[in-house]
Amino acid sequence: MDAIARIDTALQRALERHSAADAPPRLAAAARHAVFPGGARIRPQLTLAVAAACGDDQPALTDAAAAAIELLHCASLVHDDLPCFDNAGLRRGQPSVHAAFGERLAVLTGDALIVLAFQLIAEAAGQAVTRLPAVIGTVARGVGMPYGIVSGQAWECETQVPLREYQRSKTGALFVAATMVGAEAAGADAGPWRALGDCLGEAYQVADDIRDVVFDTAALGKPIGRDVALGRPSAAREWGLANSVKRFMALLDRAVESIPQCRGRAQFQALVRSEGERLVPSAMCTRLLLQAA
């Protein structure tokens, strides 16, 4: 089974196991809508890849950790799309959860997915129960206070926004959690995997800022120019487009180099390169740099 199939299977089973015929049907439908069809599933793919590099001796726990990371990512998107935040009617090319199911179910869906994330991990502990505190702690730090996604979104509610702290919380924290938890689910030391998450998270955020300026709605599956329209901090605006492209390329190089010596390192590096190519194609990087020169 390839990585995305493995992740989608874990997500599907989780949603099915926590649905019931005598429970409110629209909540279950909204939760499904929030999770399927998925985006690139890059964060849980990282979790699986790191776990594999570390031996992946408890695949059920790895699956749960990867699914949890993706559920938390989806929850943050659902809440971030709400009218009081981005008021985004489109997500992954389909109506956002609140557009399809209403605002109340969108709030509840985000809540339900957060709970489900932690529940999945606890259920999957099996013989590896001693790994739970590390796994749950890492995932929680990626999303909660003071430096997780929630804090990243909360920076948008402050008048003074430090760009680096904002981006590190809003995007970086869950990438760091995604890589580190892969190691912890496999019983390995998570420290060596922090840099990969850090660099990729920042690369992803810078890429998002570039794409927000350059791409059109059809290609992104969501409205563009939102950062500017919403007055959000944006690397592309603060540093200029060319500098952002240079920074993106440097971050990707650092991410590739940061991968520790492990089984399948070359494949892992290729995965990171191909994800970079998906985010901002190298041909586009070159073109943008030439335009600016």
Added chain:
Amino acid sequence: MDAIARIDTALQRALERHSAADAPPRLAAAARHAVFPGGARIRPQLTLAVAAACGDDQPALTDAAAAAIELLHCASLVHDDLPCFDNAGLRRGQPSVHAAFGERLAVLTGDALIVLAFQLIAEAAGQAVTRLPAVIGTVARGVGMPYGIVSGQAWECETQVPLREYQRSKTGALFVAATMVGAEAAGADAGPWRALGDCLGEAYQVADDIRDVVFDTAALGKPIGRDVALGRPSAAREWGLANSVKRFMALLDRAVESIPQCRGRAQFQALVRSEGERLVPSAMCTRLLLQAA
């Protein structure tokens, strides 16, 4: 230290430990506002009382479980007060979180408190790590899909609302979690404690419906007549006030009787009686029954 002081200390430490000087300050303030000053803290008191009855040999885990139950209760109130739900400007006699900090921070505060609840439990496992799956599973079932608080609130988004399922999810589920997790934190069988949570949860919901009809805003610290105004299912409306009072009294009796043989059973029963008195004073029950006769 009495029970409420123990709970408030655990909550205070949790919020402090997960705040930071370089994190968004208004999120931390909003989270504090959501949790302090507290209400009756009845759910975490139940957790402590059940844990004590079961030996409470891991008090740090008990504290974390009790604090988690209260954080999840607070999170549900913050989201339930949002403009898209109850649009309540008052809570516990002070401005609700969205009234004080805005809607975006209210959404994020609820999210952050949910994450923090699970994080606290994982951090407190210590030598009792094998208890984590049960403790986390019980807490998650109390709040998540398909039968937890989130589902209770989601019933409000359906056109057909089964009163019993609605109330059981919206209020009962977290009471059941509060009692059962007390046993699990102490390494005991949670089964015998389910009935107490079940009866108390339903009693609490019926009391709330009675109070919504009978009390005034000053006494409740929140607007009254909301259930009617919002078209919510209400026992007092469906069964009539006198039948609701009878049901409340019967549920309280069943709750008191359900407490298993344990150390301090008489005190525990007195605690449940006094909580009943706080919810709907027995003098008021008598008066309402006489009025209806």
